[in-house]
Amino acid sequence: MRLLATVFALLFLAPAIPADGDAEIRFEARSGTERTTLVELYTSEGCSSCPPADRWLSRLEDDPRLWTEIVPVALHVDYWDYIGWTDRFASADYGQRQKRLTVESGARSVYTPGMFANGEEWLGWRRGSGVPRDREPAGELEVSLSGDTLSVSYRSASPLPGGLVVSVGLLGMNLSTEVRAGENRGRRLEHDFVVLSLSEAALDVSDDGRTASVRMVLDGVADSPDALVAWVSAAESLAPLQAAGGYLAPN
Numbered sequence: 001m002r003l004l005a006t007v008f009a010l011l012f013l014a015p016a017i018p019a020d021g022d023a024e025i026r027f028e029a030r031s032g033t034e035r036t037t038l039v040e041l042y043t044s045e046g047c048s049s050c051p052p053a054d055r056w057l058s059r060l061e062d063d064p065r066l067w068t069e070i071v072p073v074a075l076h077v078d079y080w081d082y083i084g085w086t087d088r089f090a091s092a093d094y095g096q097r098q099k100r101l102t103v104e105s106g107a108r109s110v111y112t113p114g115m116f117a118n119g120e121e122w123l124g125w126r127r128g129s130g131v132p133r134d135r136e137p138a139g140e141l142e143v144s145l146s147g148d149t150l151s152v153s154y155r156s157a158s159p160l161p162g163g164l165v166v167s168v169g170l171l172g173m174n175l176s177t178e179v180r181a182g183e184n185r186g187r188r189l190e191h192d193f194v195v196l197s198l199s200e201a202a203l204d205v206s207d208d209g210r211t212a213s214v215r216m217v218l219d220g221v222a223d224s225p226d227a228l229v230a231w232v233s234a235a236e237s238l239a240p241l242q243a244a245g246g247y248l249a250p251n
Contacts, residue, residue: 027145027228029067029244035118035138037131038231038243039072041193042098042114045087046080048183053113056125058192061173063131070131071229071243072193073169077112085182089175089194089223101238119239139209141242143168143230150214154203154232154242163235164203164210169195170225171245196225203232 041057043050060072077098078090095110102110107121115122117132124132139156152166172194179187203210210232229245 027143027150027246027248029143029228029230029246031138031141031242031244032068033137033140035134035136035241036068036243037070037117037134038119038240039070039122039131040101040116041072041074042077042094042112042116043074044077044080044090044112045177045179045184045189046083046085046182047112050113051184051187051189053115053125054189054191058190060131061192065131065133067244067246069133071231071245073171073195073229074191074193075195075198080112080182083182085179085184088177089172089191089196091198093198094195097238104238119237138242139232141230141232141244143228143244145228145248152201152203152212152214152230153208153210155209160210161234164232164241165200165235166203166212166230166232167198167200168214168228168230169198171227171229172196172223173226175223193227194223196223202235 041053043054054074057072057074060066060070063070075094075097076087076089076091077095078087078092079095081087081090098114099110101116101119105116105120115125118134122132137158139154139158139160142153144151150168154164173192175191175194177189179185179189201212201214203212225248227245227247229243231240231243233240
């Protein structure tokens with residue numbers, strides 16, 4: 001992942017922008033003042049145990065708490081590619097993030113499907129449990145996209161750590177793959193909340209709290225993004241302090 005001081009570029013292709021260029025993508029998301037639960041699924045198309053977890057995550061699309069209390073992301077790892085199927089959504093960076101989360105949370109091992117809720121290993125999805133709601137007071141995260149500029153603001157009535165980082169992910173929805181090799185050979189896999197790109201930037205101290213201005217560069221990606229998510233964490237930890245997200249839509 002690239003880490004810059006205040007400005008970074010995301011690979012971004014918005015199919016909702018008409019060919020004549022008359023419309024632009026606009027986006028606004030704001031968290032509440034209680035901590036939103038960031039759900040991270042680490043998955044792979046090369047893992048035969050992962051489709052049930054993928055389906056569980058997809059059901060969150062119909063959860064009324066989506067984006068207001070829950071921000072879900074699916075990060076595809078590449079460490080199963082060697083067994084016969086290359087996952088087109090996978091990134092070595094996501095596997096490294098999972099390894100670091102495993103150490104930070106005290107989880108026993110790195111595996112798929114692996115689920116984390118606000119930086120902690122979470123197994124409740126296997127028992128059909130609902131996503132845990134974190135009522136802990138938190139700062140307010142606001143993200144807005146106008147034209148090609150993403151503005152990020154994080155404000156809190158409580159003292160903030162010295163170094164804060166915002167992570168921004170572009171998500172793909174209603175994606176599918178016909179798997180032709182490996183453990184899932186012959187299966188059609190369905191995916192939602194797939195992280196198509198993930199970048200980080202440091203938040204600057206300002207009169208309004210912590211802010212960052214993000215330049216969105218239009219370029220080609222494997223699949224077109226349908227949603228945008230962001231979360232803030234301390235520089236020395238991956239556990240999110242606050243998260244926000246929502247669907248992209250043309251203006």
